[in-house]
Amino acid sequence: MKFKLYILFFLLSTSLFAQKVTTSVDVTKNKIGAEFKLTLKTDVDTLSKVKFPEAKNFGALEVIQSYKIDTIRNGARYELIKRYGLTQFDSGKYVISRVPVLINGKPVFSDSIKVEVNDVKVDTLKQKMYDIKNIAQVESPLGTWWIYLLILLAIAAAGYFIYQFIKKRQNQPKAEVIVFKSPIEKATTLLQQLEVKELWQKGEIKHYYSELTDIARNYIEEEIHIPAMESTTSELIDGLRRAAKQKKLKLSNETVENLEKVLMQADLVKFAKVKPLDYEIEEDKKRISSSIVIIHKSIPEVVEDDDELALWNEQQKELARLQKLKKQKRVRIISTIGIVLGMLLLFVLGLIYFKGFDYVKDNFLGHPTKDLVEGKWVYSEYGNPGVRVETPKVLKRIDATKTLPKDAMALIKEMQTFGYGSLLEDFYIAVSTVTYKQPMQMDLDKTAEGYLKIMEAQGAQNIIVKTEDFDTQKGISGKKAYGTMTVLDKIKGRSTKMYYEVLLFSQNSGLQTILVMHREDDKYGQQIAERMLNSVELQTAQE
The missing domain is CATH 1.20.120 (Four Helix Bundle (Hemerythrin (Met), subunit A))
Structure with a gap:
C-alpha cells in the first residue's frame, strides 16, 4: 500500500513540475516604441506536447516579433524557451497579462509582469527638424536583371537583321563596270x-x-x-x-x-x-x-600592238575589281560601326527609360562626388586644437592667411587650414584651427558672418544664411551656419548655385571651423556632408 502511494505521489509531483511556466522580461522600463522582450520557459518530458500562444497583443502591449522556440535537452527532459517582442506607443504603466501555454492540451498560465513606458524628451531648439522623406522604392522580387537581358536580346536581334540585310545587298549582282579602251x-x-x-x-x-x-x-x-x-x-x-x-x-x-x-x-x-x-x-x-x-x-597616232592593248585591258579590269572590293570593305566597316553605335544607343535609351537619366549619367558618364562617396574614407585629426573628422580624401595643408584682413591676423597666434577642392569647384572641404594671442570670448554668430564675408571676397554672391546650435556626439557645443550661395568663376565665365554648411566651435584660446560645400542639386555631395558633420569630434583647448 505504501509503495502504491509512493508511486502516485511521484507521478503527481512529476506532472505538477512539468506544468510550470517561468515568466521573465529583459527590462521593466523602456522608451516609447522600444522593445520589451518577454520570455516563457517550460520544462517537460520528451513525450509532452507544448503549444505557445500566437496572439497579436498581450494586454495593452503589441506583439511586434514572435521568435523561434529554443530547445535545450537535459537528459530525458526538454526545456522549451519562447520569446516575444512587445512594444507600446503611448507612455504609462502597463501589465503584461497572463497568457496560456497548452501542455498536453491543458492550459498553464504565465505570470503577469508590470512594465513602464516613458516619453522621449525632444529639444526642438537643439535638434534640427527634417522634412518627410520621399517614398522608398521597393525592389521587385525578381530584381531588374531580366530587363537588361531583354534589352540586350532586342539589340542583338536588331543587329543581326541589319547585318543580314547589308550582307544580302552586297551579295546582289551589280551592274558590271564598263571598261573603255580609250x-x-x-x-x-x-x-x-x-x-x-x-x-x-x-x-x-x-x-x-x-x-x-x-x-x-x-x-x-x-x-x-x-x-x-x-x-x-x-x-x-x-x-x-x-x-x-x-x-x-x-x-x-x-x-x-x-x-x-x-x-x-x-x-x-x-x-x-x-x-x-x-x-x-x-x-x-x-x-x-x-x-x-x-x-x-x-593627236598623233601611237601604234600599239595587241599584247599591250590586252595588258592594258587586264590592268583596267583589275583596278576596277580592287576598287569594288575596297568600297565593299568600307561599307562593311561603316555598317559595323553603325550597328555597334545603334546597339549602344538602344541600350542607353533602355537604361534611361527604366532607371532614369541621372542613373545613366552617374554610372556611365561619371560623377565626381559619387566616386568620393563610394571610395575609401579617412578618419584623421587636423590642426591645433585638433579637429577629428572623417573625409573621403586626406585634406592637404593650404595657406589661408592671405585671405584674412591684417587687423585679424594681428590677433592670431597660429592658424592652420586644410582643404580639398576649391571655392570655384563643385565640391569643397576646409578645416581650420586658430589659436589667439590673448584669451577672448567669441560671439559665434558674428564669427559666422565674418567667415562668410571672407568667402564673399573670394567670389561668393547672394549668400543666404541660417544658423542654429550644434552639439558633437560628445556634447561639445558650437554653432552651425548653413544655406546657399552663388559662386562666380570669372575665368570660365560661369556661376554655380552651391549649398554650404559651416560648423564653428569657440574655446578659451582658439576657434575651430569645418566647412563643406557642394552643388545645390548634388545628392552625393549632401551624403558626404551628412557623414562628415556627424563624425566631427574636437580636441579641447585644455587637452
Whole structure:
C-alpha cells in the first residue's frame, strides 16, 4: 500500500513540475516604441506536447516579433524557451497579462509582469527638424536583371537583321563596270547615253548642259592631260591652245571657238538661268561631238600592238575589281560601326527609360562626388586644437592667411587650414584651427558672418544664411551656419548655385571651423556632408 502511494505521489509531483511556466522580461522600463522582450520557459518530458500562444497583443502591449522556440535537452527532459517582442506607443504603466501555454492540451498560465513606458524628451531648439522623406522604392522580387537581358536580346536581334540585310545587298549582282579602251570610246558612248536620257526634252536643260560639258572636259583631261575639270571656261581654252602648240596638235581656230561657245552657253544656263531654244541645244550637241572627234584626230597616232592593248585591258579590269572590293570593305566597316553605335544607343535609351537619366549619367558618364562617396574614407585629426573628422580624401595643408584682413591676423597666434577642392569647384572641404594671442570670448554668430564675408571676397554672391546650435556626439557645443550661395568663376565665365554648411566651435584660446560645400542639386555631395558633420569630434583647448 505504501509503495502504491509512493508511486502516485511521484507521478503527481512529476506532472505538477512539468506544468510550470517561468515568466521573465529583459527590462521593466523602456522608451516609447522600444522593445520589451518577454520570455516563457517550460520544462517537460520528451513525450509532452507544448503549444505557445500566437496572439497579436498581450494586454495593452503589441506583439511586434514572435521568435523561434529554443530547445535545450537535459537528459530525458526538454526545456522549451519562447520569446516575444512587445512594444507600446503611448507612455504609462502597463501589465503584461497572463497568457496560456497548452501542455498536453491543458492550459498553464504565465505570470503577469508590470512594465513602464516613458516619453522621449525632444529639444526642438537643439535638434534640427527634417522634412518627410520621399517614398522608398521597393525592389521587385525578381530584381531588374531580366530587363537588361531583354534589352540586350532586342539589340542583338536588331543587329543581326541589319547585318543580314547589308550582307544580302552586297551579295546582289551589280551592274558590271564598263571598261573603255580609250578616252574617245568613253566620250562617244557617254554622249549616246546622254541622248537616250532626253533630259532637255523633259525640261532639265541645266542638267543636260552640265553632263554635256562634263563629258567634253573629262575627255580633254584624259586625252590631252590638262586639268579641264577644275578649270574655268577661259582657263580651259587657254590651256587647250597651249597644249596644241606644245604637242603639235592639228587644231583649227574654228574647232576651239566652237568648243568655247558651248562652254560659255553652258555657264549661262547653269549660272544665269538662260534657256536656249531647241535648235540651239541641237547645235551645241553637234559642236561638242565634232570638237571631240577633231581633237581625237589631231593627236598623233601611237601604234600599239595587241599584247599591250590586252595588258592594258587586264590592268583596267583589275583596278576596277580592287576598287569594288575596297568600297565593299568600307561599307562593311561603316555598317559595323553603325550597328555597334545603334546597339549602344538602344541600350542607353533602355537604361534611361527604366532607371532614369541621372542613373545613366552617374554610372556611365561619371560623377565626381559619387566616386568620393563610394571610395575609401579617412578618419584623421587636423590642426591645433585638433579637429577629428572623417573625409573621403586626406585634406592637404593650404595657406589661408592671405585671405584674412591684417587687423585679424594681428590677433592670431597660429592658424592652420586644410582643404580639398576649391571655392570655384563643385565640391569643397576646409578645416581650420586658430589659436589667439590673448584669451577672448567669441560671439559665434558674428564669427559666422565674418567667415562668410571672407568667402564673399573670394567670389561668393547672394549668400543666404541660417544658423542654429550644434552639439558633437560628445556634447561639445558650437554653432552651425548653413544655406546657399552663388559662386562666380570669372575665368570660365560661369556661376554655380552651391549649398554650404559651416560648423564653428569657440574655446578659451582658439576657434575651430569645418566647412563643406557642394552643388545645390548634388545628392552625393549632401551624403558626404551628412557623414562628415556627424563624425566631427574636437580636441579641447585644455587637452
